[in-house]
Amino acid sequence: MENIYYYFTSVGPECRCCCTTHFKLMIPIHGMVNLITLGGRKMISDSEMCLLPFQEIYSVSSSVSNESLVIAIPEDYAAFYFKDALDRREGLSWQIDATWQSIKDLMLTETANNNKEGVSLLLNYVLQKIADQPVSTSIRFINKHYTEKIDIKSLAAMEHYTPSYYCDWFKRKMSMTPLEYIHYLRIHRAKELLRDSKLSVLTISYQLGYEYNASFTKMFKKYERLSPSEYRAASNS
Known part of the structure; x- marks a missing residue:
């Protein structure tokens, strides 16, 4: 767990360019975030979750008030779940249904309380569900x-x-x-x-x-x- 970290963040109207050696799970709390990857542009709302691109340049911005929880996951940790599919999950986003909403609520609670063990357990479950999803x-x-x-x-x-x-x-x-x-x-x-x-x-x-x-x-x-x-x-x- 020592190589996994998380933080709350917001972005403004100016594009913020990023490139990371960690996988990043973005969980919007409110507002919308504009995500631009090599594949195109997506608007990620608070009714979605998103796995940000890995080892690729991308940018984020927003013209509205927003906040997101971001969990950074090392490559070797993510590879345990994704195996050979690592390069096929750029900017993967999905709608939050009732199950995902429960996961989101628990994740926000555990991170706000800085309960690293609880975050780790939830993250294992989340990564397995992501790995089971088509791209x-x-x-x-x-x-x-x-x-x-x-x-x-x-x-x-x-x-x-x-x-x-x-x-x-x-x-x-x-x-x-x-x-x-x-x-x-x-x-x-x-x-x-x-x-x-x-x-x-x-x-x-x-x-x-x-x-x-x-x-x-x-x-x-x-x-x-x-x-x-x-x-x-x-x-x-």
Whole structure:
């Protein structure tokens, strides 16, 4: 715990440039903070939490009254949770639901009382929850809605990027385009259904969002080098 430290801070309208060798968990208490990373600009409100960029230049500013709790976490401590995903969590932010609100309230209480043991226990829980999260709002959305029609403009808006920049950013992050990732998730699920269910190939294709069975078969062959029927037969042999 001796290498973990925390402090309360506020920022003004002038951009404050930062670059840190620590991961920093930012918990806004009130107001909004403008975060600019290499990937673009985000507004972080007091209904969100944010993991600030690691070993990258970024800047923070705000035009309104604000205060945040910042917890600085050494790389080796964070690496225990994030492992190989360290470079894929730049400016990660997420909405606070009821569970996160309880964590936030407890964290503010423990830090205000300078209870380092309590902060450490809560931080372990927070880092594990962060590690379990996909890397961005848009990817979380895709993971939940990949069987539906998904508009690139809407995905880009979730990250506050232009569609063109978003596609480039996504490919750097995921080593595939957004559309390729959607098809990857669909085919992965199709393989499970073909192995473990009695559903027809046509029904599976509709469930996964393919309007035409031929489109599903073509995409399945692209990924698996087999047709859905051939894959099912091979899996059950």
